[in-house]
Structure formats: C-alpha cells, structure tokens
Amino acid sequence: MAVFVVVIATFDWNRAKPMINERASAAIGRPFAINGDLSVQWQRQPGEGGWRAWVPWPRVIANDISVGNAPWAKAPHFATLKRGEFSLAPLPLLRQRVVIRRIQLTEPAADLERLADGRANWVFTLPETGEPSPWVLDINEIGFDKGRVGLVDEVLKADLTVLVDPLGKPVPFADVAGASFVPQDASAPPPRDYVFGWKVDGKFKGLATKGEGKVGGMLALQDASQPFPLQADVAIGGTRASVAGTLTDPVNLGALDLHLKLSGASMAQLYPLTGVTLPDTPPYSTDGHLVAKLQNPGGAVFDYKGFNGKVGNSDLHGDITFALGAPRPKLTGKLSSKLLRMADLGPLIGVPSGGGAQAATDKSKDAPAKPKGGKVLPTQAFRTDRWRDMDADVSLEAARIVHDSKLPLSNLSAHVVLQDGKLTVDPLRFGMAGGTMNATARLDGSGAPLTGRVEMHARRLRLKELFPATEAMQKTLGELNGDLAISGAGNSVAALLGTATGDVKMLVNDGVISRSLMEIAGLNVGNYVVSKLFGDDEVKINCGAADLAMKNGVMTPRVFVFDTENALINITGTANFKDETVDMDISPESKGFRIFSLRSPLYVRGTFGSPDVGVHVAPLAARGAGMVALGVLLTPAAGLLALIAPSTTDENACGPLLEEMRKPPKAPAPAKGK
Structure with missing residues (x-):
C-alpha cells in the first residue's frame, strides 16, 4: 500500500x-x-x-x-x-x-x-453512443x-471581440438594476449577484459597436429556474441601448425581463438591427419595461410596457408588442401623447421630418429624391419592400398637436394598420381652427406600382383661426368646408398625383382676400392676381366655391368661383399633376353698377414651380355673360350644397350663390347693330 x-x-x-x-x-x-x-x-x-x-x-x-x-x-x-x-x-x-x-x-x-x-x-459532431452515461x-x-x-x-454581419473580467467582489442585483425594478414573475427566486464585467468592441450588422456591462456567475447559467442577472450599455451605429434585468434559462434563451432605455438618431436605424419597419424620425429616446417570451410556441413575443419616450420634441407613452410568427412578424401598440409636433409625426404618414438620420444621410440611397427640372411635388419613393416584412396595428391619441405656432391642432386620433404590404390609416382625425379634419388613407404596396386612395373631410374651419396673422380676417365669422377623394398609382407622392382620379370640393364663406394675405401665405401667383383684380384693397369674399374633377392626373374645375363684394370671379382651365403644368383663365365680372377696373381676364400658364401670370390682350368671347355661364353648373352646385353644414342654423353666404347657380340659364340680349 x-x-x-x-x-x-x-x-x-x-x-x-x-x-x-x-x-x-x-x-x-x-x-x-x-x-x-x-x-x-x-x-x-x-x-x-x-x-x-x-x-x-x-x-x-x-x-x-x-x-x-x-x-x-x-x-x-x-x-x-x-x-x-x-x-x-x-x-x-x-x-x-x-x-x-x-x-x-x-x-x-x-x-x-x-x-x-x-x-x-x-x-x-459528437460520436453516437448507445445508452446514456451513468456518470x-x-x-x-x-x-x-x-x-x-x-x-x-x-x-449577423458581426465581427466582435468580448473581454470578460471578474468584478473583484459580487455586486448585488438591486445596486445595478435599481430598487424600483419589479420582476414580471413575482414567484421567481430573486436574481443572483453580478459577478463578471465585460466589454465589447467591433461591428454588428456592419455598424460600429461598442459597449460594456455586467453578468452573473457561470454556474447561474445552468439553473433554468434561476433568473440570470444581465446589465448592458451598448452603442450600435447611431443607436444606444441600456438594459438591466434578468435572463431566464440562459442556455435555451427562455425569457427576458429588463428595464430598457433606447435612443438614437432615427427609428429607421433600428431596421437592420431588429427587422422592425419604422419610419425615419427625428432623434428619439424611450425608457420602459421589456418582457420577452423567447420560447413561445408561435414565436418569440416582446412586450415593451409603460414606456415613456420622446421623438424630436414630441412625447410618447404607452405599450407596444412585437411578435415573431408566421407569416410575418407583427407590431401592435397603443400610444398617447400630450404634445405632438407635426414635424415629428410626419414620417408616420410619409412626410420627411427634415431631421434625424435622413438629414444626416442625404447622400445615401435612402435620402429623399429631390424633384428635377423645377418640379415641386415630392418624388421620394415609398419603401414598400419593407411594408411586406412585417404587419402592424398601432393607435395614437394626442391631446395637442403643433403644426404651426399660430395654428395649433388638438385631439388627434390615428389608427395605422399594415397587413401584407397594405397600409391603412383609418381614422386620422383631429381638431383644427375650431373645426374638425377627418381623413382615411389606403395604400396597397403588395404589388408594383403602389396604388392608393385618400379621403379627407374638413368641417367648419374658422377663417380667423386659419389666418390669425391677418387683421381683417379676425372680423369675419366665415368658415371653410371641404371634401377630397382621390385615387392613383405610383411609388411616390408625385407619381400618385400624376395618375390621380377623383374629386375635390371646397366652400369658403364670409372671408377676406388681399395682397397682404397672399404674401403671408407665400403665394406669389395669388399676390399678382389679387393685385390685378382688386389693387391693394382688402375685399370681402361672400363665397368661394370649388368643385374640381381629377382624371389621370389632370384637374379640371366643374365650378371654381369667388363671389366678392365687387365682382364675380370665375376660374377655368386645367392643372396637370403629371407634368406639373397649369393652364387657367381667371375671368372677373362686375356686379351691378359697381366700377371694376379690370376688363380682360387673367391667365396663369407654365409650370407649378415657375408659372407665368398675365392679362389677356383682348377680352375672351362671351364677355358679359358670366352669370349665364354659371347657370350651366346646376349639377355641380347641387353637390356643393352638401358642404353647408346642416347642423347649424346660421346663414351661410354661399347659399345664395349656389342657389343662383342652380337656376336655368338665360341667353343674353342681342348686341345692338347685329
């Protein structure tokens, strides 16, 4: 021995x-x-x-x-x-x-x-064995x-190096995650201490990546029922994520329960990291509780609960869920906001924000396409390929919306649904200028080209609130009402309008028009026209009525008249949204014995970006028969009467004009000597 x-x-x-x-x-x-x-x-x-x-x-x-x-x-x-x-x-x-x-x-x-x-x-590749080992x-x-x-x-397009070091002595979970952290599963055993620190450097998804954090001990990985402590602060490209919480069953990636802070230059930058299609927004930040069931039979489910965040200067709060499953992942959520800036909301409805990643990457392939040849309609292509990557069902309620400091909006309600490449916004509703705006939009990006239909309804918008900087307008009680329903095909706003077919109707009563108003609105053409028609004076508009037909991108007025205190103004011609050209005549007709200096019609020709405005050398044919011309517009006038709100008993100045337009036409008296 x-x-x-x-x-x-x-x-x-x-x-x-x-x-x-x-x-x-x-x-x-x-x-x-x-x-x-x-x-x-x-x-x-x-x-x-x-x-x-x-x-x-x-x-x-x-x-x-x-x-x-x-x-x-x-x-x-x-x-x-x-x-x-x-x-x-x-x-x-x-x-x-x-x-x-x-x-x-x-x-x-x-x-x-x-x-x-x-x-x-x-x-x-382990060798096959018969019976399991008894050891x-x-x-x-x-x-x-x-x-x-x-x-x-x-x-993953990753090239990373991770360095791990012991912390020296264990760090209690609450010291890192915070005493306010409440685990989702109250019956689970308390998380163990943090034991190791780590650092990462390299690239992930092709983006520069750098971060550090803490984790639990090695043996804690083996216990599926023991929450494994995890803490990380990582920057990937322009996105930064900070998490503190637990990972259940780490070996099999069972579940996550984390306090998550996320921020970045644009939500669109999350797409290569997560596969979640989000708009190109201004800088954002969020802070909330992330709970994930990674082994859910139908696919992993991520719940981001009770988060508070900002997008640009807008606040956002609520709950969102992202579920991985067949046939596509799906994002659902209910969001609310106390103050929402339209510049921040714009990307949700396809309007560039002008900030965030988009502004920083104008030279990239995703940068907005600038119209060429003096054209003005947006040509930025919709990213319909991403629409087919996931589905979505998100609603948003906002108490106050800022579009312009002088024109606040209120009580926004929006519901966005993305299903199999088809995007629906129904409703998009908000208060504006004392009235309401209701809209729906349906864009089908499942095929090529994209097809879309948009409907908008404006009711009882007060003119003095629409133009708060115009002193004369503050004396009016006038309102604007309107309807729009158009459909088209194309992968940009310009392409959709260039093929649009539908109707645009609008009534304005008891308003004021002047050169100064046109200058405030930034309408150079309108400034010239108003100057030629009325000089520098402010002129009261009894009624403005427009019933515009669109067919294959060409807009033609059925009715386009302004009844002022001095004259009746009739507008005819076309506006072609396909090639962005305009060809219109503006014909004034004096009322009664009032002196009206302009005897010849005006014309507007050329492109949207650079129109040419002038006075016809000679009067058009059939001068003096303006009211007769209105008589042939009986049917369109009947359609516009529906825009006069039936719920109000107030007199509407457009009523007499539309009733006059419905009367049978009368031939003018023969000219003397003919």
Whole structure:
C-alpha cells in the first residue's frame, strides 16, 4: 500500500497526456491537447468532517490547453486556456458521480465563427453512443481571472471581440438594476449577484459597436429556474441601448425581463438591427419595461410596457408588442401623447421630418429624391419592400398637436394598420381652427406600382383661426368646408398625383382676400392676381366655391368661383399633376353698377414651380355673360350644397350663390347693330 501511495505521489502525469488527449479528442470530435505541463497534487480538505478529512483529494493542474477548430474555420483553435485547475472529490467516484468543488480557469479564449450558409464552429459532431452515461457531473463553482471571446458571424454581419473580467467582489442585483425594478414573475427566486464585467468592441450588422456591462456567475447559467442577472450599455451605429434585468434559462434563451432605455438618431436605424419597419424620425429616446417570451410556441413575443419616450420634441407613452410568427412578424401598440409636433409625426404618414438620420444621410440611397427640372411635388419613393416584412396595428391619441405656432391642432386620433404590404390609416382625425379634419388613407404596396386612395373631410374651419396673422380676417365669422377623394398609382407622392382620379370640393364663406394675405401665405401667383383684380384693397369674399374633377392626373374645375363684394370671379382651365403644368383663365365680372377696373381676364400658364401670370390682350368671347355661364353648373352646385353644414342654423353666404347657380340659364340680349 505504501508503495502504491509513493508511486501515485511521484508519478509523472505528463506520460498520461497522450492517452488523455486521444480520448478527449474522440469524445468531442475535435483535436484536444494539453500542450503544457500536467500535474496532480494531493491535498486534504479541512472542511470535510470525521474520517473523510483524512482522505486526500487530487488537485489537477493542466497548462496550455487547446481545442481544435472546424476544418473550414479561419482561426487555428476553437478555444484555448492558459491554465486550468480543479480539485476532485474521490469518494463520490464510487457512486459514479464526478464532484468538483471549483474549476479555476486562467485566460480562457474562444473564437466563434459562422458562415453565411449557417455552418457554425460551436456545433460539435459528437460520436453516437448507445445508452446514456451513468456518470453524473456536479460542479459547484467556476472562476476565471479574465477571458476573451471573438465572434465572426456572416449571418449577423458581426465581427466582435468580448473581454470578460471578474468584478473583484459580487455586486448585488438591486445596486445595478435599481430598487424600483419589479420582476414580471413575482414567484421567481430573486436574481443572483453580478459577478463578471465585460466589454465589447467591433461591428454588428456592419455598424460600429461598442459597449460594456455586467453578468452573473457561470454556474447561474445552468439553473433554468434561476433568473440570470444581465446589465448592458451598448452603442450600435447611431443607436444606444441600456438594459438591466434578468435572463431566464440562459442556455435555451427562455425569457427576458429588463428595464430598457433606447435612443438614437432615427427609428429607421433600428431596421437592420431588429427587422422592425419604422419610419425615419427625428432623434428619439424611450425608457420602459421589456418582457420577452423567447420560447413561445408561435414565436418569440416582446412586450415593451409603460414606456415613456420622446421623438424630436414630441412625447410618447404607452405599450407596444412585437411578435415573431408566421407569416410575418407583427407590431401592435397603443400610444398617447400630450404634445405632438407635426414635424415629428410626419414620417408616420410619409412626410420627411427634415431631421434625424435622413438629414444626416442625404447622400445615401435612402435620402429623399429631390424633384428635377423645377418640379415641386415630392418624388421620394415609398419603401414598400419593407411594408411586406412585417404587419402592424398601432393607435395614437394626442391631446395637442403643433403644426404651426399660430395654428395649433388638438385631439388627434390615428389608427395605422399594415397587413401584407397594405397600409391603412383609418381614422386620422383631429381638431383644427375650431373645426374638425377627418381623413382615411389606403395604400396597397403588395404589388408594383403602389396604388392608393385618400379621403379627407374638413368641417367648419374658422377663417380667423386659419389666418390669425391677418387683421381683417379676425372680423369675419366665415368658415371653410371641404371634401377630397382621390385615387392613383405610383411609388411616390408625385407619381400618385400624376395618375390621380377623383374629386375635390371646397366652400369658403364670409372671408377676406388681399395682397397682404397672399404674401403671408407665400403665394406669389395669388399676390399678382389679387393685385390685378382688386389693387391693394382688402375685399370681402361672400363665397368661394370649388368643385374640381381629377382624371389621370389632370384637374379640371366643374365650378371654381369667388363671389366678392365687387365682382364675380370665375376660374377655368386645367392643372396637370403629371407634368406639373397649369393652364387657367381667371375671368372677373362686375356686379351691378359697381366700377371694376379690370376688363380682360387673367391667365396663369407654365409650370407649378415657375408659372407665368398675365392679362389677356383682348377680352375672351362671351364677355358679359358670366352669370349665364354659371347657370350651366346646376349639377355641380347641387353637390356643393352638401358642404353647408346642416347642423347649424346660421346663414351661410354661399347659399345664395349656389342657389343662383342652380337656376336655368338665360341667353343674353342681342348686341345692338347685329
């Protein structure tokens, strides 16, 4: 027995390395090697009671360990270890149990690689065995001083290096996550302490990535019921995420329960990271509670609850859910806002924000296309390819909306649905200028080109609130009412309007028009026309009525008249939205015995961007028969009468004009001498 003890104590364990390397290589299907010294030290364990304290434990120390890589991998080794040591309890071996109190690893390193075809070097081809092994492995603790993990992943377009270091002493979970953090599952055991710190540097999804954080101990990864503590502060491109919380069943990625802060230059930048289609917005930030069920049978579900955020200068609050499932992921949510700026809301309805990533990347392929050749209609293409990547059902309520500091909006209600490439906004409703605006939009991006239909209804918009800077308008009680219903096909606003077919109807009563009003509105053409018609005077408008027909992008007035205190103004011609040209005549007719200086009609010709305005050299045919011309507009006039709100008993100045237009036409008296 003494000889056996002496032999064991003095045995050169390096002689056993070839056998150990061979058997380990066969077990994992990869080359395994202890390249350095291998030794065994025998030590008694003072913590053991009774006679067991006299039984020495072998302490195994191995230096320079390596695990080979897959044949196609670039790195020479899958993993390396400068030094590994552990103590083995001998008595449990009699019961086929391998009990290791602690494994200490010195400078572990791993290089993970995955190809575009899905092959990954962390997937081992293990030899097939018949019956499961009767041996049980029990490791109490794993420790290491510092480690490194490299990841080159062609699927995720990632090239990252992660460095891990012990924290020195454990950090309580509440010290990092905060005392206010309330776990979603109250029955779960309390999270363990943070044990390791980590740093990451490199690229993810092709974007510069840098971050740091803390995690729990290695053994906490093995307990599926024990929440694993996780904390991270990471910047990926222009997006920054800060999380603190837990990961349940880390080995199988069971669930997440995190306090999440997210911010960035634009929500659109989240698309390459998450696959979630979001608009190009101004800078944003959010702070909320993220709960994720990663092993849900129908696909992972992410709930972002009770978040508070900002988009530009607008506040947002609410709950959103993102579910991964067939046939497409789906985003649902209910959002609210106290103050919403239209410049921030614009991207939700396809209007560029002018800020965020879009402004910073004007030279990129996603930058708004600028109209060419002096054209003015937006030519930025809708990203319909992204519409087919996911579905959505999101509603938004906002108490106050700022479009212009002098024209606030209120009580916004919007419901956006994206289903199989078809985008619906129904309703889009808000208060404006003392009245209401109701709109619906349906855009079908499932095919090419995109097809769309838009309907808008304006009711009882007060003119003095629409034009608060016009002093004369503040004396009026006039209102604007209107309807719009058009449909078209094309992948931009310009293309849709260039093919549009539908109707536009509008009534304005008891208003005022002047050169100064046109200047405030920025309408140079209107400024010239008003100057020629009325000079510098403010002129009262009894009624303005427009019934405009659109067909294949060409707008033609059925009715386009203004009844002023001095004259009746009739507008005819066309506006072509396909080539952005206008060809219209503006014909004034004096009323009664009032003196009206302009005797010839005006014309507006040319392009939307650079129109030419002037006075016809000679009067048009049939001058003096303006009211007769109105008589042939009986049917359109009947349609416009519906815009006079039936709920009000107030007199409407448009009523007499429309009734006059409905009367049968009368031929003018023959000219003398004819």
